[in-house]
């Protein structure tokens with residue numbers, strides 16, 4: 001059994017009379033420790049897939065599994081536990097609490113999980129040992145994204161899910177964030193999923209899942225991914 005599996009997953013949104021198909025029979029799987037990129041144009045269904053994988057949204061049909069858990073059968077209480085214990089999220093716009101310091105933002109997330117990592121150590125790992133007592137407004141966009149990555153990793157999740165994590169950052173800062181995510185995967189064996197519309201990022205991944213119009217159009221496995229230092233876009 002694969003670590004993560006989507007089998008014929010569908011997602012429909014009803015907008016008045018109109019039925020929108022955001023996922024149209026999505027099937028893929030990947031293994032523990034992989035760096036997975038889900039790529040596709042705007043509106044392809046990437047966020048929908050990530051939200052269903054992260055338990056933030058439910059599918060209309062098909063099966064979603066993480067290890068031996070059939071996530072697609074979960075009710076709201078089980079989904080709350082799943083999001084809390086198994087999933088770490090990184091969003092495009094960081095979503096830090098503005099009146100808490102970097103360290104307090106990470107500590108807050110640790111309070112709701114079972115076996116958190118040490119918040120200060122995790123901030124050190126993302127290169128912020130000297131900025132722990134700063135508030136988000138005192139940090140650059142790249143530094144705020146590092147805090148949000150530390151906050152997600154600190155929960156010690158099975159899956160780290162990142163939705164356009166470099167979308168709000170300049171070129172060089174974006175590259176350092178991709179390197180951090182790639183190093184997190186390589187050095188700690190954590191499974192990382194990144195969604196992006198940027199085709200250039202795909203050479204970083206062990207597995208690239210391409211989505212168009214709610215369907216998987218290709219799945220490519222790369223045994224020799226490039227380092228984030230080497231790519232240009």
Ligand SMILES: Nc1ncnc2c1ncn2[C@@H]1O[C@H](COP(=O)(O)OP(=O)(O)OP(=O)(O)O)[C@@H](O)[C@H]1O
Nearest residue numbers: 013020021022041042043044045046047048049197
């Ligand atoms: N809550 C919702 N209600 C109605 N339609 C939705 C909802 N969420 C997404 N959709 C629609 O589903 C489709 C897929 O959207 P999704 O956000 O998953 O695409 P995406 O690939 O992540 O796009 P982007 O890169 O622009 O964020 C789009 O047509 C979108 O308008």
